[in-house]
Amino acid sequence: MSTTQSERLRGLLEPLVSSKDLDLEEVTVTPAGKRRVLSVVVDADGGVHLDTCAELSREISEKLDETDAMGSGEYVLEVTSPGADRPLTQHRHYVRAVGRLVKFQLTPEAGPGELVARILKVDEEGLDLEVPGVKGRKATARRIAFADIAKARVEIEFNRKNKNEEEA
Structure with a gap:
């Protein structure tokens, strides 16, 4: 059974990321000229602070040097959090997006193709x-049920009132 480099890296990095109470969302290796870029995307319920990314980056770098998991070629390591308009693909992503405006692409069985709405509550069956x-x-x-969602992405709101303004 063959595993990809990204899968091997995920197995190596998951314990480091988990030890910081973070979720490992994505590991990708892409060519960039003569080098490669290793991108590690992490997230947490309260978001990820820059200092946490920097600390994790140092630890990942040390681990990669110890194991030679990236081989002998040059690479650039990027440790980051998902963007503001990230796709929602897992239950925890929807939970983290409660209160946010989301653009949904619905399955053909669910009715008209697109819906923009604010997530109020998430449970095991849907939203x-x-x-x-x-x-x-x-x-x-x-x-809507999770089964009715083909794709979902958080919409960026530039003029959204925060909870304190809404309560006033």
Whole structure:
């Protein structure tokens, strides 16, 4: 049974990432000229601080040097958190996006193809959403099952009120 370099690296790095109470979201190795770029994407419920990424980067670098997992060629190591508009692919991603506006691509069985709504609640079967009203209409509630979601991505909101402003 053959494993890819990314899978081997994931197995090597997962314990380091987990020891920091982080989730290892993605490990990729891509060519960049004569070098390669090893990108390690981590996340946590409260987000990931820059200092945590820097500390983890040093530890990963040491581990890679000890094991020679990247071979003898040159590489650049990037340790980062997912972007603000990251795709939602796992249950924990939806939980972390509660309160955020999300653009959903629905499966053909679920009805019309696209939906933009705010996640209010997540459980094991699906999501409770608030669909914003259009042209002065009130927002409406909607429930969708995970099985009805083909793709989902957080929408960036530049003028979103924070919870303190909404309560005032």
